[in-house]
Amino acid sequence: MSTGDELCDACSKVDLYSLFTGPRYFPNSPDPVSRDDITTHVATLRGVVSNKACPLCRLVKHDLYAPDDVDPAYYHGQCDPDKIRCCLLAFRADYSEDPTYRNQDTRELMATRLEVRLVGRDTCSERDLSSTNIFSRGAGIRLLSPEFVVPIRPLLNGYRATSSERSLELLKQWIGTCENGHVDTCQFDSLNDLPLSLGLETIQVIDLRDRSVRAFDPRTIKYALLSYVWDEAGHEHRELFSTLQNKEGVGGEDLKTLPSHVPGIIEEAMMVCKRVLIPYLWVDLFCVHQADPDKKKSEIQAMGYIYRLSHITIVVGTSHGNGVHLAPTISKQEKQPLGSRQRIETIGTRQYITSLPSITDQIHVSAWSKRGWTYQEGQMARRIAFLGDFDLSFLCGAGHWRESLHSGTFGHDARRPGIDLHSQGYYALSSYTWLRQSEWSFDDYASIVLAYSQRKLTHESDRLDAISGCLNIISRSQGVHFLWGLPTIDFHYALLWSLGEYDRRREGFPSWSWSAWFALNQAHYVYPYDESSGSLNQSSNEQYTYQDQETKIIELHGALVGSGVEQAHQKNKCTQSLAQLSVSEASGILTIESEVVRFFFDIKADSSPPNYELAKKTGWGLVPCDFDSTEDQHAADWDQDKEYRLPRGRICLRNISGDVYPIHFPPGEHWPTFNLALPYTLRGSTLMWLLYQGIELVKIMEIQLQEGADGIEPLHHVLCLGIDRSNGHPDYVQRMGMAFVPKEAWEKAGPEKMTVKFR
Structure with missing residues (x-):
């Protein structure tokens, strides 16, 4: 603490460091801890807001109010701040973060995060109690890494996000660790044996040496991919493609080069690539043939491979979506004013730091996570550099690291002897499970449709094109053809999507396809669990039919409506009989007998x-x-x-x-x-x-239960x-x-x- 700083009476009774070494809460822990047992009261809300001399009050105040940079009075104007108490709850550090560490022993190495909560005192009115719910807003308080961590809990302690320079240096380290240490999760060399769809043998990329646009086999070069939201960038993007300038190459070949002025978001992405030593960048604006419909169609159909073969995907994940937002330069002053992104305080002999919003929260509020085209860009990415509103994150098949949670050598050295730092990454990379499968899984398909159908598109005609990258890779690796977004395998079950559609058609798509309707989302309630229920057969060039009338026993997965089973998802063995039907791929006409x-x-x-x-x-x-x-x-x-x-x-x-x-x-x-x-x-x-x-x-179809979970009602x-x-x-x-x-x-x-x- 600096001269003049002193803990207030309430905070002086708190042994702050012991909260980081003692018991903490985490759902489904082997030995669960009651939240009451880990709750520590500090000062009243008025004391926290008004006491500028107490370093712990300053930390709590910053955590409560800094995320939105607002006046505290704005939030507690309707309640008496003397009747509201601030308290600290100890959580395991990955409670609000995304990575779930696979090894149980590694989870015990997680640090503790103190979450700030507000509770009403005994004299607090019901109205005051209800108004306190809005105060659980901050990302919490952590020990400052690496100097002040608890030795037995070195992972996910707080770290100070300082500058773009430091951000890119960390990103370079993380990429190197993944390249050298994640052969089992992130290399995907087998993709080199998969042909690019529709005969697209080369793709165009920006050569950062001279800003030219050149064609290469994507399997032979190291390139990054920029994923961002077009309509938020403030440019007529399709028109910018025509601004590519002709240039004669060294060998006399005709080249296209970028104009002198390109959107700032692309300039910054090129700068990122140079700093992390990636020589090429793929950007849809300049690398897709916007003016050639045939070439553009081929490139769209091959998007899954373009994304998958890229060395890293740079995601612009700001909430507004209109620019690369690297970690801001933070003041080097020891004490920072209210509204700075992180605050560091010295209490006793140790330093503590306020956290930044989790990667999960930053992704959820980003414009990127709400757009249609970006869904498969996140799904198909091998690695992601997520540039959010607050800090830089790196995601790959082994988990993710954050600039503000970098824990010394534990933060990026995934090969540290005796410690397994592999974790299950964020859902943006959930394709690490389904991409590896060589056999058809309806569950994977249903998950993709459910997530993607909630996304928005600028041009509704892109509804199927924007997911074709995922579907085409499933088609080639698992031998499943798709008709207007529905698989020919288990087609009857795929027809039974439901939930959330509106009474509004999307022109250009058949009404039986989920792509034809504006919707909140489309979900499948019942579908085959571990084997195919039947497949449409190609009876002519563009006609697919199903005429097998044999009754079959099949294991189903899903909520069997009204079953009386407490858990919604069960495996249930049922007989099924399917209707005769045929589908014209060209016209989209579905005939059902x-x-x-x-x-x-x-x-x-x-x-x-x-x-x-x-x-x-x-x-x-x-x-x-x-x-x-x-x-x-x-x-x-x-x-x-x-x-x-x-x-x-x-x-x-x-x-x-x-x-x-x-x-x-x-x-x-x-x-x-x-x-x-x-x-x-x-x-x-x-x-x-x-x-x-x-x-x-x-x-x-007709289904009848033959064998199900205990307590399930008869089903027909x-x-x-x-x-x-x-x-x-x-x-x-x-x-x-x-x-x-x-x-x-x-x-x-x-x-x-x-x-x-x-x-």
Whole structure:
């Protein structure tokens, strides 16, 4: 502490260092610790905010308020700061970080992170107590590495992010460690035996020696790849491709060179490459043939290999997305003003430092993590340099390291004798599991679709192109062909995606494909676990069919609706029978020969008042709570073009005999369960059509439980797609949701044999 600094009365009673050496919390630990046992109270909120002389108060204050650089009064203006106490909770350091260390002994080497929480005192009102929830905001307090760490807990202590110069020096070290020590996780030499798709034998890269754009076999050069968000960069990118300038090369060949002025984000990426000794850079803006549709198509189809064969992917992960943001130069003053990114304080003989937001948090808030094209760029990357809002992170198949958590030689030396520092990396690199597989796994496919379908695209026509890199590598390594984003293996199950779609089509895609709908996400509830359920066969040049009517016993993985099993995901052995169908790859027409039933659609009145605030917040109208379709079939006040949130809890279905079935989403207590998963929102015109015409369902498959987990209820369901005929076309329909219908209810609805064509 400097002259004049002194711990306040409350903080002087805290043995701060002992919190880093004592018990700490971590979920699922062999010997779990109660949070109450690791909670240490310090000063009141008023004391922390006002006491500028206490170094521990300064650390706590910085952790609470520095992330947003706001005035503390902004947050506690509605509660009495004298009635709110600050406390410290000891967590194992990787609690909020991403790496999960594979070796149990290594986990015990994790440092402790103190998380700052606010709790109400006994005299605190309920209102004050509720308002304290907003205060768990900071990334915590750690020991400053490497001088002041606990010797037996050397990993993931705090480190000071200082400058771009230091950031790039660390990045160079990390790349070297990965190159030399991660042969088993990050080299992927086997990719050299995989041909580039569609005959694309070379790719264009920027040669950093003279800023020229040259063609090379990507398997023979060391190049980096820049992954960033186009529409946030403030440039008309496609037009910039035309600014490449002609130049005569040394051997007389014609070369293209970069213009004198390129987007700053690319200039900085080139600087990063030079500093870490990577001679070439691939940037889509200048390395994809933007003006040649045929070449561009080939390059898009080969994206998976382009990403995978790159030496490292530089990810611009700032929250705004419009520039490479290396770690800022931090003041060298011992005491830093409120709002600086990290604060260091000396208490006793040791130094402590506030943490920066975790890599998980930084990725989640980044513009990069929300965009469509960047999904496969992260998935297919061999290594990632993630340039976030706060510091630099390095991710590879062995885990990741952060500039602000660098722990001396433990931070980057993965070959330290006796210590296994391999960890499971962030989900951006989850392809390290599925990319290695030579056999088809529906679970991997479902995970990719679920994550990718939530991403946004500037051009909706890119919906399948932007994921083609992942799908093409699966296709070539596992022998699975994809039709409009669905695999020919287990095609029937792939049709049964659900959850989150809107009543809005994306033009240019068939309605039965998840690519055709705007959506929150698309998920698969039930699918084969460890073997194929059946495959479409190519019956002609572009036609795929399935006609095998043999009943088969297959192990399924997923939530069997209404099963009564506490855990949603179970392996259950069921008989299955599949409908006959055929798909035209060129036109996208899906023909199904199967049973069809009709249910009539009722909306029952609700005594609850309309939630107008929610409607205003979401922009969706609500079906009036007092509307009862059994009494009023007109609903003249509905806007026919407006989207309304589907009133799931108020929907009932009637069959031709008048039997009524409440639907459950998610599954309710009634059994057998009828699960109708319609789009999340419906236009007024669609609601009216459903009320008048009812909904038709076409059977895709029938499953019956033969063997399942203890306590599972009997299961015999028909899995089907909804049919939308509201477009008035006599020959073709479009998809409307999906349903799991109990076999008994299906039979009572009077199924009829029918041929249905979706497009």
